[in-house]
Amino acid sequence: MREYLRPMLPMLAVLLIPIVPFLLFAWLYPGWEDQVAKWGQTNQSQWWTAIIIIGLLASDIFLLIPSSVLCTAAGWQFGLLLGTLIAWTGTSLGAVIGFAVAKRIGTPIVSWLTTPKELARAGELTRQFGPWLLVIARGIPVVAEASVLFVGLHQMPWRTFLPPVLFSNLVLAFLYAAFGRVAEQFQLLPLAIGVSIGAPVLMIAAFRLWLWMRNRES
Structure with missing residues (x-):
């Protein structure tokens, strides 16, 4: 199991980096989410917010x-509905752009966007799961991007x-948007953002554990 957990540690460190400054900012500036909400109430600011999120x-x-x-x-x-549409549009555009660039330009751009080790791992997983890897890995940082580039x-x-890809992005967009909507209703945005930062970390851990158990059984 150690061989599956060790590569996960650098990714966990990178993903956990935003949590500390975010929590510090939330503690130093209480009520900041109210200011963001006020700014986002105008039609113009909502358009810009949607464009920025998609971009x-x-x-x-x-x-x-x-x-x-x-x-x-x-x-x-x-x-929920518009948030899901915005999140789905952005994540799907990212996947389509990465796939098209890798398909068109090939090795030079893929080598620049990912490491040989990540690409080799994506290749190994693709051989195990085929197109299903694109569904399984969609919410898992690094693995999701590397699998798109590999295929x-x-x-x-x-x-x-x-x-x-479009289906799994829709499911993830809906779940995260629903979580954000509930956070807005109960005024729990700082907690929601903290949890959404940590969620990919848990996904990586669960994915690695599942792979280890699967390979152990086979």
């Missing part, structure tokens, strides 16, 4: 973006790629 989520394949936080924020700011590099057809 950041679409760039997740190139940058280390806390997509779970942004999807939760979409539900908090726009409600794009190896010229997976669009008709095979799109259905699992």
